[in-house]
Amino acid sequence: MLVVNTQNAEIQECDNLCRTLKIMENIQNISYCTWAFVQFKSDRSQCNGICSTDLVLEFYQGHSPCVGEPLSRQEHSPSHGESALESNLVKYQIFKSVPGETQANPKEMCTSQLHLNALEIIRKKRDKQTLTKEEIHYFVKGVTEESIQDSQIGAMLMAIRLQGMTQEETVNLTQEMKAFGATLQWPKEWSGLVVDKHSTGGVGDKVSLILAPALAACGCKVPMISGRGLGHTGGTLDKLESIPGFNIKKNPEEMKTILSEVGCCIVGQTAELVPADKKLYAIRDVTSTVDSLPLIAASIISKKAVESLHGLILDVKYGEGALFKEIDGARELAQYLVDVGNHLGIRTVAALSRMDNPIGRCVGNSLEVIESIECLEGNGPKDLEELVTCLGGHLLHLCGKAESFKAGEKAIKDVLKNGSALDKFLAMLVAQGVTTDFAEYLCQGKEILKRAAKQEELKAEAEGIVQAIHSLPLAEVLHELGAGRNQPEESINHSVGVELLKTVGNKINKGDSWIRVHFEDSSLSEAQKIRLQKSLVIGEKFEDVPLVTEIIGA
Secondary structure, rough: OOOOOOOOOOOOOOHHHHHHHHHHHHHOOOEEEEEEEEEEEEEEHHHHOOOOOOOEEEEEOOOOOOOOOOOOOOOOOOOHHHHHHHOEEEEEEEEOOOOOOOOEEEEEEEHHHHHOOOOHHHHHHHHHOOOOHHHHHHHHHHHOOOOHHHHHHHHHHHHHHOOOOOOHHHHHHHHHHHHHHOOOOHHHHOOOOOOEEEEOOOOOHHHHHHHHHHHHHOOOEEEEOOOOEEEEEHHHHHHHHOOOOOOOOOOOHHHHHHHHHEEEEEEEOOOOOOOOOHHHHHHHHHHHOOOOHHHHHHHHHHHHOOOOOOOOOOOEEEEOOOOOOOOOHHHHHHHHHHHHHOOOOOOOEEEEEOOOOOOOOOOOHHHHHHHHHHHHHHOOOOHHHHHHHHHHHHHHOOOOOOOHHHHHHHHHHHHHHHHHHHHHHHHHHHHOOHHHHHHHHHHHOOOOOOOEEEEEEEOOOOOOOEEEEHHHHHHHHHOOOOOOOOOOOOOOOOEEEEEEOOOOOOOEOOEEEEEEEEOOOOOOOOHHHHHHHEEEEEEOOOOOOOOOEEEEEO
């Protein structure tokens, strides 16, 4: 029972008790109750004029006769005097559920909603207690509507980072983040065909540029919502924006049109989609809570859930150039993501892939676009094609476009070889703002993207077999040269990058050029050259190992 002092409430007449319903509605936005009883207790002598009362709200479990209907009330207006005080129950229906959703216990939901506050929720998680769905709803609502202070959000995120979340809590957090925003809707005939992938980020990772059109060529619909690069990892949107005219800003109707005509689009996140995520990520970034598994899972899966996907594959990387240096941490995250995705009704699979060496031969936005087109022509590097066909094969199997993973893998290889994937890429470029002539020239392999003003090659200091090219030093140097950003709003130089003239497994002689660096203004510093040279590991033997080492959820 909750007692609310209404001494200051402007209730002028005791025989119009329904006015107090406005007080009730202002206490909290109660949206899941069934039948509520509002009871007044008051001294009869105070009934003349302004009532000085205590408002007692009591809720009990019941079943609503309807689901999702507008708010309605059964007003009770007893006569003034004794009957107004003794016949003091007002029956009020405030049921406002979402059609198709299972209704929770009305008594628990009503009472908990009225007791909620940010400090209590933070305290519970700080003390390693489990948060209810209603408490998580309250928190996400407060983040979205900016009714909770940034300092409180930061405290909550740190509590989650230190104390963790149960799987149920993480699923509830993900669902609430999805619910506070728009959800993309697709035609019924696309049922089972809408798929996507997500990568935890790597060096030279241009897989999305190849995989999306390849899947479209196989009959899938791929509404890929991607991000920009931050820190040493490159962003898919940055790569595409190195192509003049490419527009990453598309509303849901425009996305639907492109998917209908082309089969794939790659766009940025809009303010209408998962608005809580942008706020939470910004605060995670400055509170050292980016590496929290529940927060990572909720951020990734909520953004994929609003795409109304049938199938999702996650490329979870581990190694020197990844968030997780060891496979155990990557495996834990992958399993976490798969579980949350499946709980939200998305058929989800994760691939664990190595991120010690750069993917492919090029690192840097415009250079990676050129290499992606080579792969779409069937002439890509072995490791890049291996990753594309593996992820694509599993997605085709997930959505029923292939009878097995092997059949799906072959289908992806076929569309890369026969040019149909490249045709889809060209069509996507045109649909997203690139002129037809420019898109055609680019896809024909003509050098029309802006090149950096300077190039410098470094030479090998020993001979043997290239055993490794450490990805992190390369990425860090390119970041310093302008290819990366520290803050989301910072601009970058799309032309800065490196070409690997020798790759892992190649024989190399002393004095051979092994890397070409593309940069703009100043020359490479000696310190940068030393770091690049140290990234090249030369030995006598090389053991070829697969890039993808494990599949979770298949």
